């Protein structure tokens with residue numbers, strides 16, 4: 066099964082993608098994490114990417130798509146796209162590519178949250194700088210066992226550079242303008258599911274699983 070998970074920042078995309086990977090083994094193609102990994106390598110490409118991401122702007126479509134294409138080709142079973150497509154051009158490039166390699170998206174799940182929830186979630190979000198696992202200082206299920214340390218790999222947890230107020234505002238504007246219209250695009254293709262993502266990670270995951278089970 067190939068799944069798109071989309072929604073605004075802090076809507077739970079990464080958390081749900083991790084849960085789906087853990088339970089069903091689908092490969093996660095998380096574009097934010099892929100880009101952050103490239104930045105960590107300190108390459109010229111990484112520096113170009115950082116200059117976009119740190120201000121909350123999107124990286125150029127072609128560059129993003131080259132990275133995604135490689136990941137889709139490498140995915141063994143199903144895959145979960147977390148953070149891609151983020152605009153209409155990316156959605157069209159993806160569709161054309163999947164047609165070429167005789168694959169398709171089975172469902173596009175939109176995680177719906179209010180701006181208030183986004184702000185609250187962002188205020189406590191911490192991530193592992195090594196393995197990209199998400200944590201939260203207040204959400205019970207996401208609190209790390211040892212404060213400031215990743216449960217999975219033992220490395221330090223940090224705040225994301227692009228979660229300063231200015232970058233957050235820019236990302237929300239990008240989302241409204243460019244990503245939200247994708248709901249219509251996938252609705253027309255009859256693969257859109259909108260989920261209320263205000264609840265706990267387990268509650269949201271239960272809704273996602275219900276959808277997936279109805280498709281299989």
Ligand code: AMP
Nearest residue numbers: 096097118121122123124129148149151
């Ligand atoms: P995320 O971790 O999904 O919130 O992504 C972090 C940042 O990476 C975004 O704010 C963008 O700057 C960049 N990014 C992630 N996915 C994409 C994409 N599909 N197209 C362009 N830029 C992206």
